[in-house]
Amino acid sequence: xxxxxxxxxxxxxxxxxxxxxxxxxxxxxxxxxxxxxxxxxxxxxxxxxxxxxxxxxxxxxxxxxxxxxxxxxxxxxxxxxxxxxxxxxxxxxxxxxxxxxxxxxxxxxxxxxxxxxx
Amino acid sequence: xxxxxxxxxxxxxxxxxxxxxxxxxxxxxxxxxxxxxxxxxxxxxxxxxxxxxxxxxxxxxxxxxxxxxxxxxxxxxxxxxxxxxxxxxxxxxxxxxxxxxxxxxxxxxxxxxxxxxxxxxxxxxxxxxxxxxxxxxxxxxxxxxxxxxxxxxxxxxxxxxxxxxxxxxxxxxxxxxxxxxxxxxxxxxxxxxxxxxxxxxxxxxxxxxxxxxxxxxxxxxxxxxxxxxxxxxxxxxxxxxxxxxxxxxxxxxxxxxxxxxxxxxxxxxxxxxxxxxxxxxxxxxxxxxxxxxxxxxxxxxxxxxxxxxxxxxxxxxxxxxxxxxxxxxxxxxxxxxxxxxxxxxxxxxxxxxxxxxxxxxxxxxxxxxxxxxxxxxxxxxxxxxxxxxxxxxxxxxxxxxxxxx
Numbered sequence: 001x002x003x004x005x006x007x008x009x010x011x012x013x014x015x016x017x018x019x020x021x022x023x024x025x026x027x028x029x030x031x032x033x034x035x036x037x038x039x040x041x042x043x044x045x046x047x048x049x050x051x052x053x054x055x056x057x058x059x060x061x062x063x064x065x066x067x068x069x070x071x072x073x074x075x076x077x078x079x080x081x082x083x084x085x086x087x088x089x090x091x092x093x094x095x096x097x098x099x100x101x102x103x104x105x106x107x108x109x110x111x112x113x114x115x116x117x118x
Numbered sequence: 119x120x121x122x123x124x125x126x127x128x129x130x131x132x133x134x135x136x137x138x139x140x141x142x143x144x145x146x147x148x149x150x151x152x153x154x155x156x157x158x159x160x161x162x163x164x165x166x167x168x169x170x171x172x173x174x175x176x177x178x179x180x181x182x183x184x185x186x187x188x189x190x191x192x193x194x195x196x197x198x199x200x201x202x203x204x205x206x207x208x209x210x211x212x213x214x215x216x217x218x219x220x221x222x223x224x225x226x227x228x229x230x231x232x233x234x235x236x237x238x239x240x241x242x243x244x245x246x247x248x249x250x251x252x253x254x255x256x257x258x259x260x261x262x263x264x265x266x267x268x269x270x271x272x273x274x275x276x277x278x279x280x281x282x283x284x285x286x287x288x289x290x291x292x293x294x295x296x297x298x299x300x301x302x303x304x305x306x307x308x309x310x311x312x313x314x315x316x317x318x319x320x321x322x323x324x325x326x327x328x329x330x331x332x333x334x335x336x337x338x339x340x341x342x343x344x345x346x347x348x349x350x351x352x353x354x355x356x357x358x359x360x361x362x363x364x365x366x367x368x369x370x371x372x373x374x375x376x377x378x379x380x381x382x383x384x385x386x387x388x389x390x391x392x393x394x395x396x397x398x399x400x401x402x403x404x405x406x407x408x409x410x411x412x413x414x415x416x417x418x419x420x421x422x423x424x425x426x427x428x429x430x431x432x433x434x435x436x437x438x439x440x441x442x443x444x445x446x447x448x449x450x451x452x453x454x455x456x457x458x459x460x461x462x463x464x465x466x467x468x469x470x471x472x473x474x475x476x477x478x479x480x481x482x483x484x485x486x487x488x489x490x491x492x493x494x495x496x497x498x499x500x501x502x503x504x505x506x507x508x509x510x511x512x513x514x515x516x517x518x519x520x521x522x523x
Contacts, residue, residue, distance in 0.1 A: 088280040089279050090290070
């Protein structure tokens with residue numbers, strides 16, 4: 001099954017990290033990504049620019065409205081994702097638990113809808 | 119004969135069918151079809167040598183047939199039927215161990231932490247214990263449609279999120295086992311000390327919880343699984359003695375100990391000992407050890423309170439919390455006198471930890487009563503009375519309140 005592991009982190013905490021800590025964190029991400037490529041779990045994965053670069057777009061009554069930032073102020077922000085291939089939810093949970101941000105923020109694990117199989 | 123097999127084996131057959139078919143609803147349908155076939159054929163052809171294997175195999179063929187019929191409309195169903203057929207029957211005649219493993223797998227699936235706590239309890243009672251949704255609804259004072267909806271949602275999540283039918287890997291086992299133990303203990307407690315309503319005891323839930331506990335210990339003999347089973351057995355041993363014929367609550371001190379069930383105590387005590395000796399025990403084992411000390415005392419006066427306080431000290435370290443602290447304070451009152459216990463409870467109430475907990479106020483009232491401080495006792499009984507929702511407890515508190523008035 002395919003799962004999207006959605007990474008939520010506190011940007012404030014990340015920004016407050018020392019250069020050395022931030023480098024360690026990044027290298028943990030590289031190691032993790034390499035490991036799930038080796039194990040065959042990895043399908044895709046990206047990190048996002050910080051939340052202040054975000055734009056929210058809505059269309060209401062045919063009119064496009066564009067606003068700054070995400071629609072809600074939350075403590076943790078969407079910071080990136082991995083799309084993985086896992087045997088089942090337990091397998092996916094084990095992968096998600098190894099994402100470095102699982103220790104600082106949280107990871108939402110969501111199964112992908114496979115339209116062709118339904 | 120079919121009836122007897124249904125009662126003893128239908129849940130085992132279901133667990134295996136769920137694993138083979140990978141789908142709860144399909145498995146339940148197959149179970150139903152298999153028993154229908156048994157009703158037709160066993161009286162004519164005789165009961166097969168291994169009824170359970172016969173039922174699993176009949177259920178599997180019925181399910182493949184059912185999928186084939188659907189396949190006329192849906193190509194992917196045809197592939198599923200082919201796959202199931204190619205896999206062949208996974209149960210060999212007499213493969214009891216495999217069948218029991220299926221029940222353990224199913225228990226871990228039903229208690230998966232990705233499901234809500236309510237759903238875990240309902241699903242375990244429905245799928246592993248075989249209770250009907252009506253029985254579950256009655257036990258938890260809710261409606262059958264609510265329970266049914268909870269179960270349908272949980273099954274949907276198991277299917278869509280890909281929750282597997284497996285016993286977790288060694289690295290995940292301790293945490294996942296905690297989840298299973300928690301569900302079993304919730305079921306037991308709901309049967310032993312319901313949180314609201316007319317009757318204190320809903321015996322059948324406790325019986326189911328003990329059955330699950332025994333199953334778990336036989337399949338996965340971990341210390342805390344033993345500890346939990348022991349705890350349930352030792353509590354259960356006092357069931358007959360803890361309410362009067364009129365349904366009034368009788369406290370431990372006042373219980374007729376000759377009415378304690380010696381068989382359950384004899385089953386529970388060695389489990390505590392084994393769990394303690396493992397040195398990998400936790401809160402359930404410690405609570406069971408405390409229950410065992412009570413069980414060993416021939417009279418309330420002979421209770422080894424020093425040992426109980428010592429066990430509460432360990433429990434407070436393993437599982438810190440105000441309720442444990444309150445129980446420890448009551449034990450200290452028994453060891454060192456009511457004034458010592460009262461000081462501890464008052465300190466807790468001052469901290470504001472247990473102000474809404476009726477048992478904290480009734481414990482305080484009881485200690486004040488024993489110290490002859492009637493006014494304070496009255497105030498605390500009244501506060502406890504205002505907070506309790508259970509009828510027998512209310513009547514008990516009202517009785518006590520009249521005594522100090």
